[in-house]
Amino acid sequence: MSDAPFLSLEKLTLAYGDTVAVKDLDLSIRKGELVAFLGPSGCGKTTTMRSIAGLLTPASGRISLDGTDITRVSANKRSVGLVFQSYALFPHLSVFENVAFGLRLKKLPASDIETRVTAGLKSVGLSKFATRKPAELSGGQQQRVALARSMVMEPKVLLLDEPLSNLDARLRLEMRTELQRVQKETGVTMIFVTHDQGEALSLADRIVVMLNGAIEQIGTPEDIYNRPVSRFVADFVGFENIFAVEGGKLKAANGPIALSESLPPDTAGLAWRPRMVTLGSGPFQGTVRGASFSGSTREYLLDTPLGAIKAEEDAGLAAHQPGTELAFDLPVARAARLERFG
Amino acid sequence: MTPRIFSPLVLFLVVAFLIGPFFIIVAASLSGGETLAFPPQGFSLKWVVKVFTVESFRESFAVSMFLAIGGTAMALVLGIPASYALSRYKLPFGETIRTIVSLPIIVPGIIVGLALLRYIVVPFGFNITLALFLAHTALVLPYAVRVVSASLNNLRSDIEEAAVLLGSSRAGAFFRVVMPNIRSGILAAFILGFVTSFNQVPVSLFLSGPGVRTLPIDMLSYMEITYDPSVAALSALLAFMSIGIVFLAERFLGFSRYV
Numbered sequence: 001m002s003d004a005p006f007l008s009l010e011k012l013t014l015a016y017g018d019t020v021a022v023k024d025l026d027l028s029i030r031k032g033e034l035v036a037f038l039g040p041s042g043c044g045k046t047t048t049m050r051s052i053a054g055l056l057t058p059a060s061g062r063i064s065l066d067g068t069d070i071t072r073v074s075a076n077k078r079s080v081g082l083v084f085q086s087y088a089l090f091p092h093l094s095v096f097e098n099v100a101f102g103l104r105l106k107k108l109p110a111s112d113i114e115t116r117v118t119a120g121l122k123s124v125g126l127s128k129f130a131t132r133k134p135a136e137l138s139g140g141q142q143q144r145v146a147l148a149r150s151m152v153m154e155p156k157v158l159l160l161d162e163p164l165s166n167l168d169a170r171l172r173l174e175m176r177t178e179l180q181r182v183q184k185e186t187g188v189t190m191i192f193v194t195h196d197q198g199e200a201l202s203l204a205d206r207i208v209v210m211l212n213g214a215i216e217q218i219g220t221p222e223d224i225y226n227r228p229v230s231r232f233v234a235d236f237v238g239f240e241n242i243f244a245v246e247g248g249k250l251k252a253a254n255g256p257i258a259l260s261e262s263l264p265p266d267t268a269g270l271a272w273r274p275r276m277v278t279l280g281s282g283p284f285q286g287t288v289r290g291a292s293f294s295g296s297t298r299e300y301l302l303d304t305p306l307g308a309i310k311a312e313e314d315a316g317l318a319a320h321q322p323g324t325e326l327a328f329d330l331p332v333a334r335a336a337r338l339e340r341f342g
Numbered sequence: 343m344t345p346r347i348f349s350p351l352v353l354f355l356v357v358a359f360l361i362g363p364f365f366i367i368v369a370a371s372l373s374g375g376e377t378l379a380f381p382p383q384g385f386s387l388k389w390v391v392k393v394f395t396v397e398s399f400r401e402s403f404a405v406s407m408f409l410a411i412g413g414t415a416m417a418l419v420l421g422i423p424a425s426y427a428l429s430r431y432k433l434p435f436g437e438t439i440r441t442i443v444s445l446p447i448i449v450p451g452i453i454v455g456l457a458l459l460r461y462i463v464v465p466f467g468f469n470i471t472l473a474l475f476l477a478h479t480a481l482v483l484p485y486a487v488r489v490v491s492a493s494l495n496n497l498r499s500d501i502e503e504a505a506v507l508l509g510s511s512r513a514g515a516f517f518r519v520v521m522p523n524i525r526s527g528i529l530a531a532f533i534l535g536f537v538t539s540f541n542q543v544p545v546s547l548f549l550s551g552p553g554v555r556t557l558p559i560d561m562l563s564y565m566e567i568t569y570d571p572s573v574a575a576l577s578a579l580l581a582f583m584s585i586g587i588v589f590l591a592e593r594f595l596g597f598s599r600y601v
Contacts, residue, residue, distance in 0.1 A: 055503055075506045088504035091497075092522040101518075102508030146504075153508060 006031035006189055007052070007157055012061035014047050014213075021047040022213040025061070029191065029206075034183050036204035037193045038224075038236075044213040045193045049159050052191070053082045066156055081150030085161040087142045089134035095121065095145050096130040102153045120148040123185075124178070140171040144178070151182065160192035164199050176203055197237050201225055209233050230340040231269055239271035240310040241330065244341045250330075252306035261332045269338035272330055274299060274312035279320070282329025288320045302326065364581055371575035378571050389571040390579070399576060402560035405474070406540055409556060413478030414486070414535035418528060420479070421486030426516070428487070429494040444484045451544030454481070459548045470551040477545050482535035489534060493527025494520075526595045533591045537584055 005028035014022040022044040029035050037045035050056040052063060054075030063071045070078055089098050099120050103113045121127050124144035134142055143163070150158055163179065164172045180203065183190050194200050200207045201221040209216040209224060209232075217224060217233045228234040234242055245267045249256035263270075279300070286304035298319055302309040311328065320326055366380050374384025393399060424443065428436055446454060454477070463473040497520065505515035521528075546556040555563070557580075565573050 053503075053507060055506075075503075076509050076511060078507075080507065082504070082507050084500050084504060086498060086500055088498065088500040090501055090505070090519050090523075092519075101505070105509040105514075149504075149508070 004031075005029065006033075007065050007191075008063070009048070009052075010062040010064075012048070012051065012063065013059045014044070014051050014056060015059045016047075020059075020213060022051075025213075025215060027208060027215065027218070029189060031066075031189055032183075032187045034180075034190045034203065034205045035192075036200035036207045037191060037210060038195070038197060038200040038207050039210035039216075040195055040236075043210040045195075045208075045210050046161060047213075048210070049082075049161065049191065049193050052157065053080050053159055054078045055082075079153075079156045080159060081153055081155035081157070082159045083143070083146045083150055083161065083163060085163075085166065087134075087139075087146040089142055089145055089149075091134055093133075094130065095126060095132050095134065095137070098134065098145055099149045099152055101149065116152050120152040121145075123151075123182070124148045140167055140175065143167070143175065147178070147182065151186065151188070154186075155188065157189045157191065160190065162194055163192050165194070165196065179203065197224075209236065226336070228271065228336050229338060230342065231271070231338055232342075234269075234271040234336055234338060239273050239336055241274070241277065242269060242271040242338075243306075244269045245338075250306075254305040257306070259332055263332075263337065266339055267337050268341040270330075270332065270335040271338060272335050274310040276331065276334045277309060277311035278329040278331060279311050279313055279326060280328070282327050284328050284330070286326055286328055288322050288324050288326055291319065291322055293319075302328065304328075364578075367574050367581070368578045371571055371578045373571045373574075375571070377569050378565075378574055382571075389575040392570075392572045393576045393579065396564075396572065398560055398564070399557070402555050402557045405471075405554060406557040409474055409478045410536045410539040413475055413539050414482050414532055416475070416479040417482035417486040417535055418490075418531060421483050421531070422490055422528065425487050425490040425494055426520070429491050430499055440487075443487050446481050447484045451481075451542070452548075455545035455548030458545065463549065470549065470554040473549045474546065474554065474556070477549055478539045478542065481542060481545060482539050485534045485538060486531045489531035490524060490527050493524040497523050530591065530595055533587055537587065540580075541584075 007029040009025055009027045012022060012025040012027075013020065014025075025044075025048065037048060039045050047056065051058055054070070054073065058071060061071070062069060065078070065080070090101065093101065096117055099117045100113050103116060108116075118127070118130075121130055124147055126141060126144055126148070129137060129141065129145075134145065137145065143166070160179070164175055167175055176199075179190070179192075182188070192199075192203070201224070204221060206218065206220060207224045208218050211232050217229050219227070224233065225237050228237055228239065231242055244251040245259075245263065246256065248263055248267075249258055250270065275297070284304060284306060286302035286309060288300055289303045289308075290301040292299050293315060296315055297312050298315050298317075300311045300313070300320060302311060309328065309330075369382050370378060370380050371389055372385055372387065373379060373382030373389065374386035375382065424439075427433060428440055433439065458473065458477050462468065462476075468476075501519050501523075502512075502515040505519045506512060510518060541558065542556070543558045543562075546559050547562075550556060550559045557576075561573050561576060
């Protein structure tokens with residue numbers, strides 16, 4: 001993995017008619033990286049992916065791949081593969097012919113095609129299904145055909161649209177392993193789009209969190225999960241107690257609260273996951289309004305002067321009954337420090 | 343009468359009403375008599391044989407076949423791209439265009455025929471064959487667009503993008519992955535168009551002229567002069583041809599899905 005950018009997007013603006021979907025996006029991806037575009041629907045992640053594939057012409061900006069400007073290169077000449085969310089297999093062709101489709105267009109010798117398709121099908125464990133039609137395969141198998149179909153073309157970048165979302169839990173794990181294996185074996189640069197933070201965290205080397213057509217945060221899964229920089233990202237990865245900070249004070253429902261520790265001047269907010277909230281001791285008081293048991297933990301909803309607080313404790317600890325008064329603390333040392341609170 | 347008996351009875355009467363004339367025609371065509379009559383007088387195949395010896399029947403059959411095959415082919419050449427555009431792109435006035443394309447189904451044939459004759463054929467001096475060809479193309483077009491659109495709407499559009507990303511051009515994607523998947527829809531449209539065109543009377547009636555007429559029109563004028571069972575024999579043969587086509591279409595295409 002070299003540090004020079006392999007795929008770079010510069011000031012990329014994408015629009016459907018008059019509706020701007022992505023604005024001034026800058027992003028560099030290194031060769032061999034596995035990157036996730038993460039965000040809610042409508043954030044521009046799929047649009048960005050389509051523009052990399054060449055299915056959407058940018059309104060302005062530049063896309064370059066492997067040292068070449070491909071902004072105006074048509075989709076069929078980009079060496080970019082895309083595994084569609086619906087798989088988009090050709091219904092009239094056998095599994096073998098689906099995988100061979102691109103190779104036949106390249107006018108490779110028949111024996112080469114045979115070898116590469118056979119190897120491609122073998123690598124996704126579908127050798128036995130070569131003569132079947134796509135409709136005779138399960139969803140998971142269809143997706144692996146789609147993956148093989150893209151991979152035999154040896155693309156410079158492989159894009160995947162919601163690769164795990166149509167699969168059940170067991171297949172999801174299988175596919176996740178499959179994608180990591182393909183990436184490791186071939187070293188292909190992969191970008192996948194997802195709205196599921198779990199998928200992104202478990203699969204990606206780097207996550208690009210998007211919102212409203214712009215990048216909110218780029219970082220490793222650990223960065224995103226532990227050190228969100230904006231309110232949106234914090235909320236998205238499960239920080240449920242989020243407060244703005246102004247002039248070094250926490251903005252609570254009952255007014256500003258001075259903090260025990262001093263914060264860097266650019267702090268715009270603080271966020272705590274439910275399990276970061278200390279229950280039973282601390283400077284604040286709250287009333288337990290609801291409790292729910294989820295196996296290994298108990299979750300509590302507290303009514304407090306600061307506003308509603310969600311807390312979580314080990315299920316092994318004694319349960320707090322709804323209606324009880326409880327002291328609690330929001331330890332600043334454990335909080336995620338937000339730089340933006342938009 | 344209880345409803346239990348009533349509804350099967352109604353069903354029987356409806357079916358008898360629809361199919362009955364067909365049996366009468368078949369029976370009349372096998373008559374040994376000299377005039378078109380039912381019940382038939384005696385039994386003979388001579389009228390069935392005679393059909394093939396009548397010169398004008400042979401000529402008008404050729405005209406009808408040419409119009410049915412050529413007109414339907416032309417309607418598909420125009421209709422497939424039109425259906426594609428209507429189903430894949432958000433066109434301004436898309437719905438209006440769809441309605442206009444369907445008009446020949448809705449507007450009575452007599453009016454279409456008269457309008458074509460009065461305002462297009464006569465003023466521009468079209469020859470009869472060309473006029474008939476254009477009219478039949480226009481009449482079949484709605485069926486072509488409707489049936490092909492139905493197939494296209496069942497086909498995901500992302501397979502075209504997939505083909506493009508595998509190196510195909512846009513046009514190549516259409517021929518490599520769209521056409522093969524709507525093939526049975528196109529065949530169904532062809533059969534429907536063929537039958538529609540072949541059995542067309544009112545428009546052809548206005549546009550037929552000296553020396554060039556379609557088979558149904560020829561049969562009408564034949565009957566005005568010669569009232570023998572050969573018309574019944576020809577009708578029966580044509581009915582069997584239509585039944586054969588539809589049977590094969592149903593057998594191999596599941597035709598009823600498209601109509």
